[in-house]
Amino acid sequence: MTFKHKFNRIIVALVAIVLLMLPAVPISAATQVPNDYNTNQLNLNVKSAIAIDSKTGQLLYGKNINQPLPIASMTKLITVYLTLTAIKEGKLTWQTKVKPTDAIIRVANNKDFSNVPLHVGHEYSIKQLYQATLIESANGAAMLLGQAVSGAQVPFVKKMRQQLTRWQINDAQIYTSCGLPNKDVGADAYPGAASQAENELSAKDMAIVGQHLLTDFPQVIKTAKIARLDFIDQNTRTAMVNFNWMLKGLSQYNPQLKVDGLKTGTTDAAGACFIATAEHNGARIITVVMGAAHRDGSDPSRFIQTKELLSYLYRTYRPIIFTKNEVITGLTSMKVHNGKARQINIGIKENSEVWAPINGAKLHVELADDQVEAPVKVGQTATNYLFKAGSAPLISLTNPSGVRLPAKAFQRTTKVNFLVRFWRWLFGG
Known part of the structure; x- marks a missing residue:
């Protein structure tokens, strides 16, 4: 990395610190649960x-x-x-x-x-x-x-x-x-x-x-x-x-x-x-x-x-049943930000289920967040598994943007000190 590039990163860091001191911009309200869902498939004779x-x-x-x-x-x-x-x-x-x-x-x-x-x-x-x-x-x-x-x-x-x-x-x-x-x-x-x-x-x-x-x-x-x-x-x-x-x-x-x-x-x-x-x-x-x-x-x-x-x-x-500590293929680990360990293994936190369409789009699972902030304790919720039918999220009353099941950490890691964090940010690695 050249001196010019290092200098530019230091300038960016100073700007970022200033931005953090500015008032937060209000976040828009969460997506609302729809008033009707699948009524085109079944129209009951009720209010x-x-x-x-x-x-x-x-x-x-x-x-x-x-x-x-x-x-x-x-x-x-x-x-x-x-x-x-x-x-x-x-x-x-x-x-x-x-x-x-x-x-x-x-x-x-x-x-x-x-x-x-x-x-x-x-x-x-x-x-x-x-x-x-x-x-x-x-x-x-x-x-x-x-x-x-x-x-x-x-x-x-x-x-x-x-x-x-x-x-x-x-x-x-x-x-x-x-x-x-x-x-x-x-x-x-x-x-x-x-x-x-x-x-x-x-x-x-x-x-x-x-x-x-x-x-x-x-x-x-x-x-x-x-x-x-x-x-x-x-x-x-x-x-x-x-x-x-x-x-x-x-x-x-x-x-x-x-x-x-x-x-x-x-x-x-x-x-x-x-x-x-x-x-x-x-x-x-x-x-x-x-x-x-x-x-x-x-x-x-x-x-x-x-x-x-x-x-x-x-x-x-x-219903697809998930048991406590079960791991989902392809989503067995996640990155750790500012952790001594750079990644941890994760799995299902508690017994739960997701209802998948029988003849519809294939069930797709992804991580709501692919990175967790250190420190991390064993058993804590590190992220959530997000479920979709194809590209369409499965809807939950508490999470209208998608059904989420908590993913827990199987490992612990401490947080590195400020100098190490700054060094990683500045030089990467």
């Missing part, structure tokens, strides 16, 4: 629908997924999440007993709503109420869970809103812990809200709720898949039948679809809604349909639409 992978959030199907709509009793999954969180944190146990208020008793004994009766002076365990909420969609039981967690309905509803905000769901409308319209919970109506106000989320956001619930509390499936169970209140038994008719033993069961959860919802404004989950070839799917037909209590429309959606998914995609 809104979505299908995602439960781990990665990979978007497999979407129809009007960003529009907030009434969610009715699908609300109860948020209540269940907060109940399970309180148990995990030691604030409640499955054996904790609670007594219903007069307002909850009036809701629980209203035969116009899905319920199990609750009685004055009786105590009910968290486990009983949890089962009644998931299986019978009991509104009084869900409200009593909210009372157990937060002491009363209004602070619990505020807690629900805060939880949704933590999940970056910012356009939700939440007024009741059970999903009934505000006017139907009597003295527990949310203050300042219209009597007709109902809980609203988009299909995308409802899928995110289901994703968090299944990720943080996968044991919820053990209860959600129970088709029938008795609710025992002292000397009285109330037979509970799951409103998810796609479970084994119920009228819409299909052994090929393997649905084992999660929750239905119905009001006049919402129509018939259903958030479902099913395992398929080692992976798990979450689907949501909202605003399906609901002519009467025997109408199976939401389950018929869910069957169409799942059948479409199973014939269109196949």
